[in-house]
Amino acid sequence: MPEKTFNVAVAGATGAVGNQMITCLEERNFPLKSIKFLASSRSVGRKIRFRGDMIPVEELTGDAFQGVDIAIFSAGGGPSKTFAPQAARAGCVVVDNSSAWRMDPKVPLVVPEVNPHAVADYTQKGIIANPNCSTIQMVVALNPIQKRFGIKRLVISTYQAVSGTGKKAIDELFDQTRAMINFLEYKKTVYPHRIAFNCLPHIDAFQDNGYTKEEMKMVNETRKIFEDDAIGVTATTVRVPVFYSHSESVNIETRKPVTAAEVRELLGKTPGVRVVDDPENNVYPLATEAAGQDLTLVGRIRQDESIANGINMWIVADNIRKGAATNAVQIAELLAEDYL
DSSP states (O other): OOOOOEEEEEETTTSHHHHHHHHHHHHTTOOEEEEEEEEOGGGTTOEEEETTEEEEEEEOOGGGGTTOSEEEEOSOHHHHHHHHHHHHHTTOEEEEOSSSSTTOTTSOBOOTTTOGGGGGGGGGTTEEEOOOHHHHHHHHHHHHHHHHHOEEEEEEEEEEOGGGTOHHHHHHHHHHHHHHHTTOOOOOSSSSSOOTTOOBSOOSOBOTTSOBHHHHHHHHHHHHHHTOTTOEEEEEEEEOSOSSOEEEEEEEEESSOOOHHHHHHHHHTOTTEEEOOBGGGTBOOOHHHHTTOOOEEEEEEEEOTTSTTEEEEEEEEOTTIIIIIHHHHHHHHHHHHHTO
C-alpha cells in the first residue's frame, strides 16, 4: 500500500518554536501531502524555506484549516483558545504547544515516550496538548523509574534558558551581556530584573499559594501525564542566563527500594534518554551539549542518603526541540501512524 500523506498546517510559524517545528517536520521526513504556514497578519507575505521551496505565510484565521488533517500550534494561549476549536470543527486534529488546553480533562497531555496511549483521547475535542518544556524532559527521564519503583514524591529545582520566553528574551540577554562587559548602560524590558549574570527565581505569574504558574504547571502536568494524583510534587523554577536548554535538579522518593546503579542501568535502556554520568572525569549533562539535539541527558545519578528510597539526578534537554517542537511533531507522527 502507498504511504499515507497528510495536509499539515503550522500555526505561529514565524516564532522561535514554530520555526523549529518546521525544521523538525523536514528533518524527520514527515509524510506530507501539503503544508501551510500560518501567523498573525503582521507576518503575512513573509516566505519560509521548506524542502527547497519558499512558502508564503498566510494569516491565522478560523477559515485557514479547511482540508487540513493536522495543525501544530505554537501561536500562544490566546490564539489557541480561539482557533484550535475552530480547526477541530473543520475536521483537523490540533497539537497545541501552549498552556491553554493542558489541564482540560477532555484534552490528552502527551509525551510520546511516556503515555502514547493517551493520543487516542484526541477524539473528545480534536485537540492534543503538548506539555510544558520543563515537564517534558523530566517525565521522559522519570517514566522508567515510575514504572519500576513507583514515585512517591518529587522535589524539583529548574534552571531554565531564556529561549523559553522567546526571541525578545534571547536578544535581551545578549544585549545586556554585551553592555555590561563594555561598561555601558543596559535595558530591561522582558524580565523585571537584569538577566545577564543573574538568576531570577520567577517564571510566569505568582499564584495565591506563593508558587509561580510555571511551578504549578510542573506539579499538575506531571500528575496528569503519569495518571497518578497521589505523587507529591513541589518545584522552584529559576530563569538563568543561558540561551538554550533547561537544566533540572530532581530529587525522587520512590515507593520501592531503589539504588543509583539500578536507575543508571534502567535509564541506559530508555528511548529518548542518554546517560551522561562520569563525574570523576567531569562528565555530566551540560546545557551547551543538549542544545540542538532531541535526547534528554541525565547524570549526577546518586543516592539521597537522607531518606530510605531516594535518588538525585540532573536532567538537561533542549527546551525548543524536545521541550516543544520535537515533542509536538512526535505526537503528529503518532496520529499519522495509528489514528488518521
